[in-house]
Amino acid sequence: MSALAAELWVPFTYGYMLKAMWVSALVGGVCAFLSAYLMLKGWSLMGDALGHSIVPGVAAAYLIGAPFAVGAFFAGILASLAMNFVKQKSRLREDAVIGLVFTALFALGVLMASIWPTSVNIQTIVLGNILAIADEDVVQVAIIAAVSLAIMAFLWKDLMVTFFDESHARSIGLDTTFLRIVFFTVLSACTVAALQTVGACLVIAMVVTPGATAYLLTDRFGWLVVISIALGTVTSFVGAYISYFLDGATGGVIVSLQTLLFLAAFWLAPRHGVLAARRRRRLTLGGAAP
Amino acid sequence: MNVAAEPRLAPDALGASILLRDLSVTYPNGVTAVRDASFALDPGTICALVGVNGSGKSTIFKAIMGFVKPSAGEVRLCGLPVDAALKKNIVAYVPQSEDIDWNFPVLVEQVVMMGRYGHMNFLRMPSRADRYKVDQALERVGMNDWRKRQIGELSGGQKKRVFLARSLAQEGRIILLDEPFTGIDVKTEAAIIGLLRELRAAGHLMLVSTHNLGSVPDFCDHVVLLNRTVLAAGPTAEVFTRANLERAFGGVLRDFRLGGRHLHDDDDARSLTVLTDDERPLVFYGGKTQPREDEP
Ligand SMILES: Nc1ncnc2c1ncn2[C@@H]1O[C@H](COP(=O)(O)OP(=O)(O)O)[C@@H](O)[C@H]1O
Ligand SMILES: [Mg+2]
Numbered sequence: 001m002s003a004l005a006a007e008l009w010v011p012f013t014y015g016y017m018l019k020a021m022w023v024s025a026l027v028g029g030v031c032a033f034l035s036a037y038l039m040l041k042g043w044s045l046m047g048d049a050l051g052h053s054i055v056p057g058v059a060a061a062y063l064i065g066a067p068f069a070v071g072a073f074f075a076g077i078l079a080s081l082a083m084n085f086v087k088q089k090s091r092l093r094e095d096a097v098i099g100l101v102f103t104a105l106f107a108l109g110v111l112m113a114s115i116w117p118t119s120v121n122i123q124t125i126v127l128g129n130i131l132a133i134a135d136e137d138v139v140q141v142a143i144i145a146a147v148s149l150a151i152m153a154f155l156w157k158d159l160m161v162t163f164f165d166e167s168h169a170r171s172i173g174l175d176t177t178f179l180r181i182v183f184f185t186v187l188s189a190c191t192v193a194a195l196q197t198v199g200a201c202l203v204i205a206m207v208v209t210p211g212a213t214a215y216l217l218t219d220r221f222g223w224l225v226v227i228s229i230a231l232g233t234v235t236s237f238v239g240a241y242i243s244y245f246l247d248g249a250t251g252g253v254i255v256s257l258q259t260l261l262f263l264a265a266f267w268l269a270p271r272h273g274v275l276a277a278r279r280r281r282r283l284t285l286g287g288a289a290p
Numbered sequence: 291m292n293v294a295a296e297p298r299l300a301p302d303a304l305g306a307s308i309l310l311r312d313l314s315v316t317y318p319n320g321v322t323a324v325r326d327a328s329f330a331l332d333p334g335t336i337c338a339l340v341g342v343n344g345s346g347k348s349t350i351f352k353a354i355m356g357f358v359k360p361s362a363g364e365v366r367l368c369g370l371p372v373d374a375a376l377k378k379n380i381v382a383y384v385p386q387s388e389d390i391d392w393n394f395p396v397l398v399e400q401v402v403m404m405g406r407y408g409h410m411n412f413l414r415m416p417s418r419a420d421r422y423k424v425d426q427a428l429e430r431v432g433m434n435d436w437r438k439r440q441i442g443e444l445s446g447g448q449k450k451r452v453f454l455a456r457s458l459a460q461e462g463r464i465i466l467l468d469e470p471f472t473g474i475d476v477k478t479e480a481a482i483i484g485l486l487r488e489l490r491a492a493g494h495l496m497l498v499s500t501h502n503l504g505s506v507p508d509f510c511d512h513v514v515l516l517n518r519t520v521l522a523a524g525p526t527a528e529v530f531t532r533a534n535l536e537r538a539f540g541g542v543l544r545d546f547r548l549g550g551r552h553l554h555d556d557d558d559a560r561s562l563t564v565l566t567d568d569e570r571p572l573v574f575y576g577g578k579t580q581p582r583e584d585e586p
Contacts, residue, residue, distance in 0.1 A: 040394060088318055157414040161404055164394050167385055170355050171462065172408030173377040219395050219440040 011244040020130045023138055024254065025237035026145040027193045028206060032232025033152050034187055035211030036225045041163055044208045045095065046083075049102035050191040051203035053079035055109030058195075063116055069140045069192050076188030079105055128199030128251045130240060137196060144193045148186045159183055160221050197236070198251030205255040206232065213262040216269040231261060305368055306333045306380075306463035306495035308354065310520075312363035315349050322518075323349040326363070329514050329523040331497070333463075336490050338506045338526075339499040341516035341538055347499040348386070350516070351466055354497075355383060367464060379408040382462030384453045386469050392442035398452050399437040402427055405459030427458040431485065447478030454482060458489075465489065467498045471505070483509045503572035506530060532574055 011017040038044055057075025061068045079101055086097045133141075152159075162169040162176045169176050187207070194203045214227035239254030246253060267274050313327040324346040331337050339347050352358045353365055356372040367375035375381060382405070405427070406420040416424075428434045431451040436444065441452065450470055457465050471479050479502075486496055487509060500506065506513060506526065513529045515521040515538040522529045522537075 040391070091319070154413070157407070160396075161407060164396065165385060165390060165404075167355055167357070167383045167389070168404060168456070170357070170376055171381050171383045172379060172404075172460070215395060220397060220400070221395050224395050 011241055014244075016131060017240075017244055019133065019138055020243075020250065021237050021240040023133065023141055024130055024197045024240040024250065025233045027141060027190070027197050028210075028236025028239075028254065029229050029233035030145045030148045030152070031190050031194050031203075031206035032210035032228045033149070033156075033225060034183075034190060035207045035209070035232070036214065036221070036228045037159060037163055037183065037211075038187075038207055039211040039215060042094070044204070045098050046187070047191065047207035048204035049083070049098045050076050050079055050188055051195065051200040052102045052109075053105035054188075054191060054195065055200060056105055056112055057109075059109050059112040059116075063112075067136070067140065069137070069144070072192040072195065073188060075105065075109075076191055077185065080184040080188060127201065127249075128195060128197050130197045130250045131243070133196055141193045141196055144189045148190050148193075151182065151186055155179065155182065156225060197240075198254055202251045202255050205258060206236075209255070209258040209262055210235075213258070213265045216262075216265040216272045219271075231258065235261065306493065307331060307366075307368055308464060308495060308497065309366040309369075310350070310353075310363070311366070313350075313353060313360050313365060314362040315346075315353055315358050316361040317358070322361075324353070324516075325519045327516075327520045328363075329520055331495055331512060333493045333495055334490050335512050336486055336496045336498065336510045337512035337514060338510040339497055339514050339516060340501075340503070340506065340535075342540075345516045345538075346518055347516060348468060351383075351468055351497075351499065354466060355381070379460065380462055381464045381466060382457035382460040384450070384457055384465065384467040384470055387446065387449060387473060389468075390441075390449075390453075392449070394441065396441060397437065398433060398439050398441060398444070399424060399428065401441060401452055402437075402455045402459050405456035405461075408460065423459050423461075424455075427455040430458060431455045432481070447474040450474055450478065450482065454485065463494060465494055465496045467496065469499055469501070471500055471502045479505065503535070506572070535572070 011021070035047075038046060054072040054075045057071035057073070057078075058068050059071075060066075060075075061071025082101045082105075083097050086092065086101065087094065090097075092100075158169070158174055158179055161172070162174060162179045166176050169179075191203050191207070194206045198206060210228040210232040211224070213231055214224045217227055218224050235257040236254050239257050240250050242257075243250040243253045265273065268276075270276055308329075308331045310327050310329050313324060314322060315324045316322045327346075327350065339350060341347055349358065353360060354367065354372065356376060365372050368380055370378070370380070402424045403416060403420065406416060406423060407414050410416065410420065425434070428437055431454055433448060433451050433455060436448060436452075441449065444452065454467075454470075470482060474482075483505065486498070489496060490511075498510065507530060510526055512524065513526050514523040515529060515534055517538055522534045
């Protein structure tokens with residue numbers, strides 16, 4: 001084995017790196033699954049909202065000594081319920097409701113962390129720290145991701161119909177309220193998982209970018225999901241791997257990779273890319289002027 | 291099994307019916323959109339739901355689909371409460387165009403296949419019979435050549451036909467159409483009306499909300515006139531009268547009346563009245579509507 005190959009193989013020889021890579025890949029994959037739906041419904045900011053809303057839950061969990069995923073999860077659910085409630089009881093538009101709820105909860109979280117200084121390392125929550133993830137956290141994250149993937153694999157078509165045309169979903173006997181609750185519960189859970197890998201600030205990229213990239217590459221929802229999951233899984237795995245050589249900042253590397261792929265699709269996508277549109281326009285013009 | 295050889299059902303075998311009894315709907319913000327609405331519809335009927343904007347047409351549809359819970363009264367579909375009826379795939383719904391995200395990444399044939407979901411197992415894996423019924427439905431609305439297109443690439447009339455194909459594939463006994471004639475050309479309108487007549491002959495019950503007053507007497511055998519409550523309901527000939535329409539539309543309608551000598555120079559004393567809310571006008575000649583020649 002050449003020296004270079006040996007050097008590149010190093011991350012695979014460390015237990016903590018292996019763990020970081022497969023946990024990231026798992027979380028990246030399931031977040032990407034969700035991104036296919038969020039992006040289409042114009043709910044992309046929901047991921048950001050949940051990521052920030054979770055902070056008070058984490059602070060509270062540290063205060064009472066509960067596992068931090070539990071606090072985060074309940075805060076996420078609380079945020080989803082609050083958003084639904086405000087939306088139903090007022091005529092405010094979705095973006096205003098999301099903005100209101102998530103800043104309120106984030107402020108509460110910052111307040112709690114400053115009034116009761118604890119061992120919460122706000123920086124860990126905000127930026128994530130997969131390379132130093134503890135074993136019990138790995139178990140939490142793996143369970144969340146596996147259960148979420150299983151639920152989505154069973155319900156993906158029902159959720160697609162619900163989000164595409166809710167009246168039709170009802171007419172074929174689907175319980176759309178239940179499906180929405182399931183979706184937002186899974187989303188909250190996955191946001192918690194993603195906190196550990198990329199942190200609160202970059203969660204939004206995990207639940208938006210892969211779906212947005214795939215959207216430029218296909219007109220079929222099934223393929224959109226497949227491409228999105230593939231992008232999320234591979235970028236997260238490779239991102240964690242590369243971060244070994246860059247010394248940390250896993251979240252930054254993963255999201256940068258996802259953004260690079262998005263830009264490539266944005267320009268080069270066969271039908272919906274900028275260059276393809278330009279080529280089409282040139283062809284039409286060329287056809288018109290002999 | 292040869293699906294094509296399925297026997298055609300006699301009209302009454304479908305037993306489609308809609309019953310609204312003293313239905314009131316109040317939205318969470320306190321607006322009562324519909325109060326004490328009652329009407330009953332039988333199999334093999336096309337019923338028009340007619341009223342100004344805001345008269346509660348969409349609200350009635352939402353109540354039939356169980357989106358809003360009645361604050362009083364009830365809805366029964368084929369004798370069943372709404373939730374039970376929806377579980378049995380009894381109702382198909384053709385949405386208003388504004389309610390659909392046309393950028394959604396689905397192809398025409400996939401939208402029509404969604405009509406079959408209620409007949410599939412919980413993984414929604416299409417069988418050969420499902421594919422066959424999708425083909426049939428696409429063929430029937432003349433959209434087979436467009437089946438691989440993303441839905442946003444279609445014209446307004448084609449979009450409507452795709453969703454109609456979905457309701458055909460669904461084989462719902464009751465079909466609800468919310469403003470199906472808005473923004474489509476006359477040719478598509480005629481095609482859709484033709485299809486609705488075929489479905490009526492097969493025993494389906496259709497409830498169609500429309501502004502298109504002119505074509506109502508053409509193809510609807512029942513009319514429900516709505517303005518926050520049911521003003522009149524019954525056979526078109528009895529209900530779709532000038533007096534009733536004026537009650538339903540008040541000052542909103544444009545009303546041109548030409549009579550006596552303005553119209554013709556003979557003993558015919560009937561006057562010509564044109565009522566329109568800016569779509570297809572409704573013409574009364576001597577107080578009667580004029581059905582088109584193609585009416586069977
Ligand atoms: N979601 C809602 N919340 C509050 N009020 C509503 C809602 N939907 C409709 N309305 C009100 O109910 C009335 C009837 O509306 P609708 O059923 O949509 O009428 P139409 O379909 O005949 O135009 C209107 O005054 C409308 O403002
Ligand atoms: Mg309406």
